Amino acid sequence: MAQRRRRSRDTRAAQPAQRRARDNDGILPVLAKAVREIETRLQRGHVERTRFHVVALLVREERARVKADATLTDAKREAQLKRLDGIATILAQTAAREPSLFNLLGEGVEVSDSARRLKREMQVAGGLEPDPVAEPARPAATLAPSDRQVVPQSVIAAQLANPFLAPDFSAAPQRRPQAGRLTGWELIEPLLRSFEDAAGGPSCMDLPESGPPVRLPAGLELMPHQARLLAAAGTGHRTFLLADEPGLGKTAQALLAAQAANAYPLLCVVPSVVKTNWAREAAQWTPSRSVTVIHGSGESIDGFADIVVVNYEVLDRHVGWIGMHGFRGMIVDEAHFIKNKKSQRSQHVLEVADRIRQRVARPLMMALTGTPLINDIEDFRAIWQFLGWIDATKPGPSLMAELEDTGLTPLDRGFLPAARQAVIDLGIVRRRKHDVASEIPARRIADLPVELDSAAARSIREAERELALRLLQRYDAAVAARAERSGTTVEGIDEELVRRVAGWELSDAAKSSSTENVFAMVRRIGRAKATLAADYAAQLARSAGKIVFFAKHIEVMDAASELFESRGIRYASVRGDQTPSVRQRNIDSFVNDPDVAVVVCSLTAAGVGLNLQVSSNVVLAELSWTHAEQTQAIDRVHRIGQADPVTAWRIIAAQTIDAKIAELIDAKASLAATALDGSGEEVGATADIQLEALVSMLTEALTARQD
Incomplete structure (x- = not known):
């Protein structure tokens, strides 16, 4: 009897030890130890963001696993969830001491490579199957468009040297209480x-007259x-x-x-x-x-x-x-x-x-x-x-x-x-410019109408007539369809319908390879006046020094280059298909070599970011479809450092749609003048210049027919 009681006592004494042994198995004790170390290290001034992030990830995953595990009894599930709650509480308390850690608690936070490695280590220590190691990215040349992400080796080295890349919230502003008066209002429009x-003067914040001293390299002001x-x-x-x-x-x-x-x-x-x-x-x-x-x-x-x-x-x-x-x-x-x-x-x-x-x-x-x-x-x-x-x-x-x-x-x-x-x-x-840089000389845009070669002129005018006729036919068909449907007739010109017809034509032109659409016609005009524009630039270079020549299409640039070469005029070229080193070499040649008289530039490739104020004359061989693109091109020359008045010479094909496009480009300037400069001018229509050109063409055709 005494022996049985002794065995019973021994069994009861052994049970807690066995329970403790089981409790020290698995991922929970690993997480509990890690979160305590994070807390202790933070008290000493060290923030372990990667470990904090990994513990938060594993707590979330373990909680989901425990809830879904059908083999657990309710008591066991409740006990494990309670322990997870305790770990989560310590995480929250730690983040309260270091608020930047809260950003690592969200579900959508990106996991760094160092965090993935640490997570796999903790999973192994907790007896879990570790996450699979991500395969290295394939060479960029073989990546599909949706799978192009790369991480350069030098970046990896920088990340390994500074694996935590600590977020910086030291300058976070205090949140201002919101009265809520505007809650629910649509405010963006x-x-x-x-x-x-609202015309309220130039759109410029109040700027201080002076601030902390600025360190400038010698010779710069x-x-x-x-x-x-x-x-x-x-x-x-x-x-x-x-x-x-x-x-x-x-x-x-x-x-x-x-x-x-x-x-x-x-x-x-x-x-x-x-x-x-x-x-x-x-x-x-x-x-x-x-x-x-x-x-x-x-x-x-x-x-x-x-x-x-x-x-x-x-x-x-x-x-x-x-x-x-x-x-x-x-x-x-x-x-x-x-x-x-x-x-x-x-x-x-x-x-x-x-x-x-x-x-x-x-x-x-x-x-x-x-x-x-x-x-x-x-x-x-x-x-x-x-x-x-x-x-x-x-x-x-x-x-x-x-x-x-x-x-x-x-x-x-x-x-x-x-x-x-x-x-x-x-x-x-x-x-x-005229407000803050009075030393920059004035600029002007001078239009130079040119007569196209007779054969080219006839061909282009015939294409314009065909386009105008097609617009008239579409307009008449729309009017007839409306009259048949509703019995109403139109007196005069229906301006709304004119715009609709122009829009239909523009949409078809964008999808069609027809030589009669507005895009192809403007391109033909550019080719037809290419040598005339280049000839004028060559004459200007002889008398006025360096010239910046802008064109939109490659064939116009090629024609200009051939003319300069045939006349022995040295030129440089800036195009979109050049490598950065070739492009920069050509720019430097134009800027620094006194014998390079012309730079032939693409409107799209060279219209931004260049400093060409060594010249004060710009030749625009082709017109842009936007006022902004034209302005950007001219301002490669009209900028800080320019000592002479700037003239932009626009080459306009006389008696063609070219002249109308030039007018529309100039009219387009009023939007920025109103929105940013507080001019108070009326903002013009916001539709594209292509559409406005077709509207003008159809309106003129309808007016001529009525007359």
């Missing part, structure tokens, strides 16, 4: 309309308008739509603003044609900062560089690592390139911007464009979203707080001017 309707923007960055402003007119030194301002804000590492997203120029400007204005340029898959980049320059076209390959690299500033050059929010280019830029804001409370965000409005006030949307002023549907917190402070709603008379000013104060900086 009124905000846009405030720039379309700032103009007063540039120094004032740097003062704003130096005193804490962090979002800018820098919309100075082209030629006022936006690149230098942006690079020095990043220096004033210590916004390094800095990401610069730019058009491909100016990547090399951005690297050179960075080396010139901020020589103490290292700069690297991403080409293709980025094999040659320096992952440790202070300034990373990438072009829009390859950004999609690098979105993944860029978002986690710890950038504290982002500059988007020629920001009107992202105006179409549906494009992949825009979506990648917006995604990177959002991910930077997730890691840094107040990063420096700068959108640079001298022509932020191309066709419509809606072009503002994507730029404002990049800057964080709005999201897809509503104003961001800062803008909403400013709108609430006005005490107005969109129904109130004063809302539009107040809303416009609220947006401006977030960081719109717009200065015009």
Whole structure:
């Protein structure tokens, strides 16, 4: 009997020990130990973000597993969930001491490579099947368009050297209480309309007269308008739509603003044609900062560089690592390139911007464009979203707080001017040349009508007549169909129907290879006047010095080059199919070699980012479809450093649709004048110039028929 009691006591004594042994198996004790170590290390001033993130991931996965495990008794499931709750409580308490850790608790947070490695180690220690090791990315050349992500080796080395890339929320502003007066209101449309309707002077935030001293390399100086923007960055402003007119030194301002804000590492997203120029400007204005340029898959980049320059076209390959690299500033050059929010280019830029804001409370965000409005006030949307002023549907917190402070709603008379000013104060900086750079000489646009070769002229006029006849036939058919359907007739010209017919024609032209559509006709005009434009440029070069020759189509550039070569005129060429090194060599040749008299430039490839003020004469051999593109081209010459008056000579094919296009381009200037410069002029129609040209052609044909 005594022996049985002794065995019973021994059995009872052994049971707790067995229970403790079982409790020390599995992932739970591994997580409990890890979270206690994280807590202890934080008390000593060390933040273990990677381990914190991994524990949070494993707690979430283990909780889901326990809830779904049908083999567990209710008591066992409750006990394990209780232990998981205890670990989660410690995680929350730890994050309360270090608020930046809260960002690692969300389900959508990207998992770094170092976190994946640590997670597999903890899974093995806890007796779980580790996550599979991700396969290395295939070479970029074999990637499908949807699978183009790469991580350059130099970036991996930089990440290994600094595996935590700690988020920085030290400058996070205090959240302002919101009165809620505007909750539920549609506000984006009124905000846009405030720039379309409210003439309130130039759109420029108040800039300080002076700020912290700016370090400049020897021999370089700032103009007063540039120094004032740097003062704003130096005193804490962090979002800018820098919309100075082209030629006022936006690149230098942006690079020095990043220096004033210590916004390094800095990401610069730019058009491909100016990547090399951005690297050179960075080396010139901020020589103490290292700069690297991403080409293709980025094999040659320096992952440790202070300034990373990438072009829009390859950004999609690098979105993944860029978002986690710890950038504290982002500059988007020629920001009107992202105006179409549906494009992949825009979506990648917006995604990177959002991910930077997730890691840094107040990063420096700068959108640079001298022509932020191309066709419509809606072009503002994507730029404002990049800057964080709005999201897809509503104003961001800062803008909403400013709108609430006005005490107005969109129904109130004063809302539009107040809303416009609220947006401006977030960081719109717009200065015009004649306001801030009086030493830059004036410019003028001179139209030179030319008579085309008789055969070419006859062919083009016949094509115009055929196009006008087709428009008339479509119009008449639409009128007849409406009369048959409703019994109504039209007196005079139905302007609304004219626009519809023009729209139908434009839509068909975009899909058709017919030689009679408006695009093909304008191209034919360009070819027909190519040698005439080149001949004028050659004469001008003999008498006026260096000439910048712009054309839109390759065949026009080829014809001009052949004429210059035949006359012994040395020229350089800047085209879209050149490598960056060839392009830069040709630019340097034109700028530095006194014997190179002409540079033949593509309107699309050379219309942005170049500094060609060594010349004061521009020949526009072909017309652009936008006023902004024409302005950008002229301002390669009319910019800081120019000493002579600038003349842009537009070559116009007489008695053709060319003349009408020139008129429409000039009329298009009023949109930016109203929205940004507060001119008070009436904003013209926002439809494309192609559409307006067809409307004009059909209206003239209808008028002539009535007469």
